[in-house]
Amino acid sequence: xxxxxxxxxxxxxxxxxxxxxxxxxxxxxxxxxxxxxxxxxxxxxxxxxxxxxxxxxxxxxxxxxxxxxxxxxxxxxxxxxxxxxxxxxxxxxxxxxxxxxxxxxxxxxxxxxxxxxxxxxxxxxxxxxxxxxxxxxxxxxxxxxxxxxxxxxxxxxxxxxxxxxxxxxxxxxxxxxxxxxxxxxxxxxxxxxxxxxxxxxxxxxxxxxxxxxxxxxxxxxxxxxxxxxxxxxxxxxxxxxxxxxxxxxxxxxxxxxxxxxxxxxx
Amino acid sequence: xxxxxxxxxxxxxxxxxxxxxxxxxxxxxxxxxxxxxxxxxxxxxxxxxxxxxxxxxxxxxxxxxxxxxxxxxxxxxxxxxxxxxxxxxxxxxxxxxxxxxxxxxxxxxxxxxxxxxxxxxxxxxxxxxxxxxxxxxxxxxxxxxxxxxxxxxxxxxxxxxxxxxxxxxxxxxxxxxxxxxxxxxxxxxxxxxxxxxxxxxxxxxxxxxxxxxxxxxxxxxxxxxxxxxxxxxxxxxxxxxxxxxxxxxxxxxxxxxxxxxxxxx
Numbered sequence: 001x002x003x004x005x006x007x008x009x010x011x012x013x014x015x016x017x018x019x020x021x022x023x024x025x026x027x028x029x030x031x032x033x034x035x036x037x038x039x040x041x042x043x044x045x046x047x048x049x050x051x052x053x054x055x056x057x058x059x060x061x062x063x064x065x066x067x068x069x070x071x072x073x074x075x076x077x078x079x080x081x082x083x084x085x086x087x088x089x090x091x092x093x094x095x096x097x098x099x100x101x102x103x104x105x106x107x108x109x110x111x112x113x114x115x116x117x118x119x120x121x122x123x124x125x126x127x128x129x130x131x132x133x134x135x136x137x138x139x140x141x142x143x144x145x146x147x148x149x150x151x152x153x154x155x156x157x158x159x160x161x162x163x164x165x166x167x168x169x170x171x172x173x174x175x176x177x178x179x180x181x182x183x184x185x186x187x188x189x190x191x192x193x194x195x196x197x198x199x200x201x202x203x204x205x206x207x208x209x210x211x212x213x214x215x216x217x218x219x220x221x222x223x224x225x226x227x228x229x230x231x232x233x234x235x236x237x238x239x240x241x242x243x244x245x246x247x248x249x250x251x252x253x254x255x256x257x258x259x260x261x262x263x264x265x266x
Numbered sequence: 267x268x269x270x271x272x273x274x275x276x277x278x279x280x281x282x283x284x285x286x287x288x289x290x291x292x293x294x295x296x297x298x299x300x301x302x303x304x305x306x307x308x309x310x311x312x313x314x315x316x317x318x319x320x321x322x323x324x325x326x327x328x329x330x331x332x333x334x335x336x337x338x339x340x341x342x343x344x345x346x347x348x349x350x351x352x353x354x355x356x357x358x359x360x361x362x363x364x365x366x367x368x369x370x371x372x373x374x375x376x377x378x379x380x381x382x383x384x385x386x387x388x389x390x391x392x393x394x395x396x397x398x399x400x401x402x403x404x405x406x407x408x409x410x411x412x413x414x415x416x417x418x419x420x421x422x423x424x425x426x427x428x429x430x431x432x433x434x435x436x437x438x439x440x441x442x443x444x445x446x447x448x449x450x451x452x453x454x455x456x457x458x459x460x461x462x463x464x465x466x467x468x469x470x471x472x473x474x475x476x477x478x479x480x481x482x483x484x485x486x487x488x489x490x491x492x493x494x495x496x497x498x499x500x501x502x503x504x505x506x507x508x509x510x511x512x513x514x515x516x517x518x519x520x521x522x523x524x525x526x527x528x529x530x531x
Contacts, residue, residue: 060426079432086430092423095522096445105441106431138522158431 004072005033006194007057007162012066013219014052025219026052027063032213032222036161039188039195041205043251044215045259050198051166053220057196058084058164070162078162082106085155085193089167091147093139093154100126100135103153125153128187145176152184156191163188165197169204181207182235189233202255206230206247207239214254217262224254312492317499320492327481332500334477338394338466339504342401343459350406351451354413355439364414375407380468387473397469397477404465405458412454416447449523452516459508467501 012030015023026049034040042050056063059075070078078084085106093102103125107118126135129149139147148168156163168184169177185208188195199205205212206228214224228247230238238244294314300306301313308316321328353371357364379400386396420443428438470479478497485494520526 055426058426058430060429076432079430082431084430086427088423088426090423092421092427094424094442094445108441109428109431109433109437140522140527154427164430 006036006038006071007032007034007196008067008069009033009053009057010067012053012056012063012068014049014056014061014063014065027056028219028221030066030215030220030222034194034196036194037192038211039185039197039209040211040213041197041199041209042213042215043199043202043205043255044220045217045255046200047218048215049218049220050215053215054164054166054196054198057162058086060086080110082110082158083161085158085160085163087148087151087155087163087165087168089170091139091144091151091171093147093150095139098136098138099131099142099150102139102150103157105154106158121157121159125157128190129153129183143176144172145180148172148180149183152187156187156193159191159193161193163193163195165195167198167200170200177201177204178236184208185234202248202251203239206244206251207234207236212247212251214251214258216258223258224251226250226254309489309491312495316492317495320496321499328478328496328500331476331478331481331497332504334394335463335466335470335479335501336504338397338469338477339401339462339508341394342398342403342465343405343462345398346402346405346458346462347409347455349402350410351413354410354417357410358414358417358443359435359439371407371410374403379404379465383468383472386469392473394474394476396473397466397479400469401462401465404461408457408461409451409454412450413447416450417443419450420446449520449525452512452520455512455516456509459512460505463501463505463508 009030009032012027013025014027015025026047030049030053032040042053044050052061052063055061056066057068057070057075059079068075070083073081073083075084094105097105100122104118104122107122123135126132129152131146131149131153134142134146139150142150148171152168155165165184169180172180181204197205197208209228212224212226212228213222214226215221216223226247230241230243230247298314301311312320353367357367382403383396383400386399390396390399417439424442425438428442433441466477467479467482470477471483474480475484478501481497482494485491485497517526
């Protein structure tokens, strides 16, 4: 007996501007199941609909066709149950709020946080992302990496069952980015949620995930579903192992096959 | 060397204050000398010393009328802001409401306030209310336009995040749209605060015996130039004070905004 999937996506298609004749499709019949506690990455060329897929799962946009459930419920209902934590490429912090108040923001919405528990949770999150010395700083006083840590803390402070990340490290410089992978993993391991991450970086996808989903060029379809059987907890020494390299190569081949196929299709 | 830096900054601040003060004093000095040397009669252009003497002579008079004008301008500004922010809140959330109400607001804007002032006097009498209303009318449109733009110019990622945690429309407005609109609102305040004073003065020209506007009209009828100039000086002082107050409030409120950080560097 297999446990039912935590996130189930069936026949997901989407095209923007449906009112003005059907615009070009960005997603075409995507189906995907993610088990509870799994970390799944979605990788694909620009414009293949990765972000659209993630936003549909998060209930931020309504897809043209298809069905998505999170623990058996539609995304909007999961939102209301505070089941969804979202991290975007840009941290999108509120510049007039301090680190502490930015992290506490989701707890102030819908009166979700009972005051004492909430502030304790916020303090714990600040420590977890290593910003103890910066709790009363404003976003403009922080580096890019620190801002993204605040965004991560803000997304998981209310212990959502699902963590959605849209190129969470995409706006960071290369060095910060490499180190942040394992910081994100530590936060995820500490509060085991089901994670779905969109990324452009093959190394990032392989080093962080249990599975890598490869999407074709637009309109996005699932080309490959590659398991990553690497031990956890992981750290950067992993990136030198032959096993890691092998998975990276497989993802790379799969991506270029998709691009070649799309080019042939014209 | 933090100390030297501090001293440098202190000296710079002193120059920042001293330079404009010196410029004003120079203008006054030239004015005084010119009036005295040319023998220009006081009923054409009074010397700064004549104006100062008049101010010193009747300080209570100018303070009382200045307070009336200031109160009318402030009340009108507050009323105009409240009305326009309320209207902008509705319009920012509903395109239908915007399409319906915006042309109406535009009509109010393009109608010269001076043309409506006599009408307000007939409708609302000789007290302060018509002046407050004129000041409010002048304030309304610039604040409305800025508020609508501000409420809509929200970081789309922050908006997505608010939606992903199921924030209500009211929560999104209070926690995201309203603070995002503050830079726009302050830009409008900088324009409308002096306009509100103009509105109050224009109202006072038409009716009543209170406020610096009426002092100016009476002085004009009596060709009492020192009083007329003194009233103008008080009005200018009110304008400077209100502008400084707005700038101070803006600095305190928008400490997080890009414009502030650029200034700090």
